[in-house]
Amino acid sequence: MRLDELPPRENFLDWYNEIVEKAGLTDKRYPIKGMNVWTPYGWKIMQSIDSLIREEFDSTGHDEVNFPTLIPETEFAKEAEHIKGFGKDVYWVTHAGENELDVKLLLRPTSETAMYPMFSLWIRSHSDLPLKIYQIVSTFRYETKQTRAFIRVREIHFFEAHTAHRDYEDAERQIREDLDILDRLMKKLCIPYMVHRRPDWDKFAGAYYSLGIDTLMEGKILQIGSIHQYKDNFAIPYDIQYEDEKGEHHYVHQTTFGMSERLLGAIIGIHGDDHGLILPPAIAPYQVVIVPIPKKGHQEDVYKACRELEDMLKKEGFRVHFDDRDIRPGNKYYQWEIKGVPVRIELGMKDMENNSVMLFRRDTMEKESVPVNSLVQKIRDTLKDIERNLYERAAERMKGRITEIEDFSDFDKDNAPDIVKTMWCGNDKCGQKLEEITDMNVLGTDEPEEHATGKCPICGKGAEKYIYLARTY
Amino acid sequence: MRLDELPPRENFLDWYNEIVEKAGLTDKRYPIKGMNVWTPYGWKIMQSIDSLIREEFDSTGHDEVNFPTLIPETEFAKEAEHIKGFGKDVYWVTHAGENELDVKLLLRPTSETAMYPMFSLWIRSHSDLPLKIYQIVSTFRYETKQTRAFIRVREIHFFEAHTAHRDYEDAERQIREDLDILDRLMKKLCIPYMVHRRPDWDKFAGAYYSLGIDTLMEGKILQIGSIHQYKDNFAIPYDIQYEDEKGEHHYVHQTTFGMSERLLGAIIGIHGDDHGLILPPAIAPYQVVIVPIPKKGHQEDVYKACRELEDMLKKEGFRVHFDDRDIRPGNKYYQWEIKGVPVRIELGMKDMENNSVMLFRRDTMEKESVPVNSLVQKIRDTLKDIERNLYERAAERMKGRITEIEDFSDFDKDNAPDIVKTMWCGNDKCGQKLEEITDMNVLGTDEPEEHATGKCPICGKGAEKYIYLARTY
Numbered sequence: 014m015r016l017d018e019l020p021p022r023e024n025f026l027d028w029y030n031e032i033v034e035k036a037g038l039t040d041k042r043y044p045i046k047g048m049n050v051w052t053p054y055g056w057k058i059m060q061s062i063d064s065l066i067r068e069e070f071d072s073t074g075h076d077e078v079n080f081p082t083l084i085p086e087t088e089f090a091k092e093a094e095h096i097k098g099f100g101k102d103v104y105w106v107t108h109a110g111e112n113e114l115d116v117k118l119l120l121r122p123t124s125e126t127a128m129y130p131m132f133s134l135w136i137r138s139h140s141d142l143p144l145k146i147y148q149i150v151s152t153f154r155y156e157t158k159q160t161r162a163f164i165r166v167r168e169i170h171f172f173e174a175h176t177a178h179r180d181y182e183d184a185e186r187q188i189r190e191d192l193d194i195l196d197r198l199m200k201k202l203c204i205p206y207m208v209h210r211r212p213d214w215d216k217f218a219g220a221y222y223s224l225g226i227d228t229l230m231e232g233k234i235l236q237i238g239s240i241h242q243y244k245d246n247f248a249i250p251y252d253i254q255y256e257d258e259k260g261e262h263h264y265v266h267q268t269t270f271g272m273s274e275r276l277l278g279a280i281i282g283i284h285g286d287d288h289g290l291i292l293p294p295a296i297a298p299y300q301v302v303i304v305p306i307p308k309k310g311h312q313e314d315v316y317k318a319c320r321e322l323e324d325m326l327k328k329e330g331f332r333v334h335f336d337d338r339d340i341r342p343g344n345k346y347y348q349w350e351i352k353g354v355p356v357r358i359e360l361g362m363k364d365m366e367n368n369s370v371m372l373f374r375r376d377t378m379e380k381e382s383v384p385v386n387s388l389v390q391k392i393r394d395t396l397k398d399i400e401r402n403l404y405e406r407a408a409e410r411m412k413g414r415i416t417e418i419e420d421f422s423d424f425d426k427d428n429a430p431d432i433v434k435t436m437w438c439g440n441d442k443c444g445q446k447l448e449e450i451t452d453m454n455v456l457g458t459d460e461p462e463e464h465a466t467g468k469c470p471i472c473g474k475g476a477e478k479y480i481y482l483a484r485t486y
Numbered sequence: 487m488r489l490d491e492l493p494p495r496e497n498f499l500d501w502y503n504e505i506v507e508k509a510g511l512t513d514k515r516y517p518i519k520g521m522n523v524w525t526p527y528g529w530k531i532m533q534s535i536d537s538l539i540r541e542e543f544d545s546t547g548h549d550e551v552n553f554p555t556l557i558p559e560t561e562f563a564k565e566a567e568h569i570k571g572f573g574k575d576v577y578w579v580t581h582a583g584e585n586e587l588d589v590k591l592l593l594r595p596t597s598e599t600a601m602y603p604m605f606s607l608w609i610r611s612h613s614d615l616p617l618k619i620y621q622i623v624s625t626f627r628y629e630t631k632q633t634r635a636f637i638r639v640r641e642i643h644f645f646e647a648h649t650a651h652r653d654y655e656d657a658e659r660q661i662r663e664d665l666d667i668l669d670r671l672m673k674k675l676c677i678p679y680m681v682h683r684r685p686d687w688d689k690f691a692g693a694y695y696s697l698g699i700d701t702l703m704e705g706k707i708l709q710i711g712s713i714h715q716y717k718d719n720f721a722i723p724y725d726i727q728y729e730d731e732k733g734e735h736h737y738v739h740q741t742t743f744g745m746s747e748r749l750l751g752a753i754i755g756i757h758g759d760d761h762g763l764i765l766p767p768a769i770a771p772y773q774v775v776i777v778p779i780p781k782k783g784h785q786e787d788v789y790k791a792c793r794e795l796e797d798m799l800k801k802e803g804f805r806v807h808f809d810d811r812d813i814r815p816g817n818k819y820y821q822w823e824i825k826g827v828p829v830r831i832e833l834g835m836k837d838m839e840n841n842s843v844m845l846f847r848r849d850t851m852e853k854e855s856v857p858v859n860s861l862v863q864k865i866r867d868t869l870k871d872i873e874r875n876l877y878e879r880a881a882e883r884m885k886g887r888i889t890e891i892e893d894f895s896d897f898d899k900d901n902a903p904d905i906v907k908t909m910w911c912g913n914d915k916c917g918q919k920l921e922e923i924t925d926m927n928v929l930g931t932d933e934p935e936e937h938a939t940g941k942c943p944i945c946g947k948g949a950e951k952y953i954y955l956a957r958t959y
Contacts, residue, residue: 042607043600044558045591050604053549053619060550076526077533081641082555082593082624083577085517104556105581106593109628110574118518120555120579127516131523134515146526151555151624155582168554
């Protein structure tokens with residue numbers, strides 16, 4: 014066994030915990046539990062994810078801003094539900110230098126209470142609306158559950174969009190735009206997803222309703238983002254009003270859209286295999302790695318050909334790396350497979366003589382010989398196909414794990430499907446009873462809602478919608 | 487007087503405080519003093535500055551990382567000089583949720599004490615060296631002096647490179663590389679600078695020596711960055727050792743290079759005028775703004791021509807904005823001048839008939855008519871010339887404010903030059919006496935040192951180097 018061998022993916026949590034370090038994504042030995050170091054490769058991938066997010070939000074009229082990390086307790090306390098939901102999770106700054114602070118400051122767990130005092134200054138008239146901003150920052154939550162890299166950490170790399178609108182309908186339009194953005198993003202990140210309207214007892218602290226963005230990872234649901242309709246729940250305590258065309262004053266309606274480094278966690282956990290990561294081409298720091306197959310007496314020729322290939326592919330816009338280290342090719346294969354590089358090109362004397370290269374794709378582990386003169390198009394097609402394949406095979410897997418159940422009388426917790434779908438009357442008590450029976454969490458109703466008629470399996474009353482349940486991270 | 491008129495630049499601090507908000511760079515009304523909101527335009531500029539920095543450090547073999555924001559007190563306390571220097575400036579996290587923490591955490595004021603425990607794990611052998619990393623993050627200092635946007639704030643947008651080397655000489659080579667990087671960056675940012683080796687009593691807490699990167703802004707010196715040689719001062723307390731080729735163990739030698747949002751402060755303060763900001767083309771969110779001059783009955787023709795121009799210039803790689811708002815052209819001029827857009831193009835019916843446009847450059851406020859068929863080259867040249875002109879005219883101004891003084895017996899504090907240059911014997915006491923006499927701060931000796939022989943104006947002993955003094959921000 015190699016010293017640096019990975020545990021098999023079968024032991025998922027061990028595998029996950031090791032792959033994040035073996036692939037060079039993070040170092041968990043930082044001396045605060047749940048606060049990890051982003052090492053170069055991991056940070057590059059996260060920055061690529063951030064770039065995709067920026068592209069989407071910039072092109073839909075959102076402005077990027079950057080708010081302070083600290084929030085005064087006085088502002089935090091203004092929305093009662095919100096502080097109830099977050100109060101136990103926050104880090105408190107009580108001293109500065111040798112002084113005790115008059116007003117305690119907290120490290121933002123999310124930025125509603127930092128931003129909305131400013132919204133109240135920025136928004137005066139209907140012409141200031143809609144206001145659409147976002148930021149990408151660190152947020153902080155004092156997690157008491159077991160931490161896990163990218164999935165449950167105490168300093169979170171976080172994206173948050175905040176919008177303000179003249180009325181509920183315009184805020185709803187924003188949420189539809191958010192869902193379109195989400196779909197485009199998830200295709201590029203190769204993350205299949207479901208959107209669930211969370212039950213009332215599980216919505217975001219202060220929200221009118223919450224949409225959870227859920228994906229399936231190794232039998233459990235991972236929430237990778239959320240979209241909230243706040244109505245005027247924050248506008249009232251933060252006094253965010255505008256004057257309409259007739260001179261009348263109204264509270265704004267607000268929405269938020271949040272995502273985090275969990276996107277990276279999902280990519281790792283959904284696509285990775287016994288050989289390591291498999292990265293979606295859109296965010297791979299290197300989309301193509303070139304490995305020379307040296308032959309005694311011909312090393313220089315091979316290296317020269319590799320270098321020319323590297324230059325050519327760079328000019329075509331690919332992110333390419335020529336691995337010219339003095340170690341065995343097999344060792345290089347092994348290392349780049351762990352790091353999840355989508356395409357590997359192997360080039361030796363025999364290939365040179367045939368005017369071809371060997372092309373290996375990480376998702377299927379297939380190799381084929383490709384003539385040099387059609388290589389550019391072949392790589393372009395292959396990267397596209399990897400993106401499609403990663404998304405589709407994961408989407409199918411997720412779909413295959415949803416089982417509709419009508420009768421829970423002999424429900425077997427130990428042999429349960431990953432995701433349970435059932436009719437629901439809409440009563441919270443029936444939903445919570447389902448959680449008890451299944452030992453799962455209610456994810457909510459699907460969004461948009463699938464039309465149906467049937468009976469609630471708990472109370473037997475008429476039901477017109479489905480509810481989904483699963484175990485969650 | 488317009489409602490939104492700027493105070494004249496003559497009243498520099500008033501002007502500065504207003505321009506940062508009028509130009510849309512920041513909002514200082516956030517409810518924590520010295521912690522400001524980066525509004526969209528300001529954040530875009532800062533991100534462009536960050537991009538230039540990333541380019542330089544990526545291309546010189548530095549890897550970007552991202553460390554946690556919080557540092558345990560136990561790690562912070564390891565280097566005695568360092569904690570003495572920073573202890574009074576830090577924000578302390580003492581509670582999380584409802585619990586008091588066993589080990590207090592502090593918000594990083596800089597990241598030596600966060601990074602070096604990890605360096606001690608990462609560095610094993612000579613083949614791990616040099617280690618060159620950087621990050622761009624928020625740092626926090628509890629400033630007790632008056633705060634000022636971008637110049638003295640309590641949450642600081644900060645760049646820091648940290649390197650580790652096998653010996654002092656290799657660390658010195660790094661510092662020479664840093665000085666090359668600095669020079670390229672400052673040319674693009676149009677910031678003339680001087681490098682001073684700080685006197686011992688003013689070096690960074692824990693450093694073997696410190697180089698201050700200084701620029702002149704309205705009569706006072708603004709330090710916009712620093713480079714430190716740490717020798718093994720941190721390697722010893724943090725136990726950062728490597729094994730050499732012979733199996734012997736040595737402590738590494740370290741350097742850091744730090745810069746911050748003060749770069750933006752310097753750009754604002756050095757180049758701005760009565761009309762507002764003047765942005766260096768390399769970091770202007772819009773390098774070119776197009777303003778239509780409408781004429782009754784021809785509005786559509788003019789707008790169409792503007793839109794075509796915008797598309798054409800975008801394709802050529804310029805950052806262009808077509809201002810199609812329904813307000814008077816003069817109003818648009820006024821607003822884009824405040825925001826410092828380097829080039830404005832005005833296009834009306836008369837220009838269209840002549841197949842030309844009016845081109846206005848912000849640095850000289852000059853206008854000229856330019857034929858459309860030579861416009862692309864003209865804009866390219868003009869942007870290059872603005873970059874050169876901004877740098878050179880500020881460099882000349884700075885140079886003109888340095889006065890060499892040999893005899894301080896009738897030194898007049900109230901009529902002093904901005905920067906005083908004088909011979910110095912090298913004795914700290916003479917340096918400090920000079921500070922008293924001039925009511926200025928010793929900036930240090932110039933780096934690289936100018937050769938000279940003369941007499942120390944204080945003790946009369948032989949002197950072989952110059953020392954520089956000035957008032958500082």
